[in-house]
Amino acid sequence: MTNQLTVTVTDTPDAATPAPPSGVASASVAPAKQKPHGILYYLGLGLSGGLFMLVLALAAAVIVVPAATGSVPLTVLTSSMEPTLPPGTLIVVRPVETGDIRIGDAITYQIESGKPAVVTHRVISISSSSDGSKTFTTQGDNNGAPDAEPVVSEQVRGKVWYSVPWIGYVNQAVNGENRSWIIPTIAGALFLYAGYMMASAVAGALKKRRAGD
Structure with a gap:
């Protein structure tokens, strides 16, 4: 009679990866959530964007449009x-x-015909002569009497189209020789600022995406 040996093989945990002790549960580490930006961040971002648009608008009004x-x-x-x-x-x-030119228009004209000095006053009356030429009586809004001499057509340099308060002194500063370096400097600063804002926005979006992975 032949004796048969039966061997039963059961699955056992890998020795290299021991099972966790009884009563201890394994847990996965969740990625840290990005801290939300506060209201001051968004307020500063909005102010920066508004300031950038304001500077562009002023540059257009003072330089580009004229x-x-x-x-x-x-x-x-x-x-x-x-x-x-x-x-x-x-x-x-x-x-x-x-x-x-109509009554009520603010016109800029030479104080003396043919000379560069100009003044801007409002037209209060218009006279026409038989040859078709016109003369304009002007007066400053803050003056108590009309200007002493009527303005002839040859003196008129143009009519006030629009005005921007408080910016006139800046315009004076960038006239003449100063314009050659102030304008490129301002333009370069605007481009750098725009590049910084774009780079910050892209970096923030990438950081947020990585935090969500």
Whole structure:
């Protein structure tokens, strides 16, 4: 009679990976959540964006639009047009046909015909002569009497198109030789600022995506 040996094989845990002790549960470590930005962060972001847009708008009003339309930016230096155009106001003067000037328009004209000095006053009356030429009686809004001499067509440099308060002195600063370095400096600063804002937005989006993986 032959004896048969039966061997029963059962699955056993790998010796290299022992089972956790009884009563101890394994747990996976969840990724740390990104701390949400506070209201000050978003407020600063909004103010930065608003300031950037304001600077662009002012640059367009002072430089781009006048250059594109043949208009001239000038600075109000006296109080004769207060309160409408107080000192320090930037006015943009657009060339205009004298036939299109109406009573109530603020025009810029040469104080003496053929000389560069100009003044901006409001038209209070218009006279036409038999040969078709016109003369304009002007007066400053803050003055008590009309200007002594009427303005002839040859003196008129243009009509006030629009004005920007408090920016006139900046326009004076960037006129002449200063314009050659101030304008490129401002433009470069704006491009750097825009690049910084874009890079910050991309970095924040990447960081948020990684935190969510």
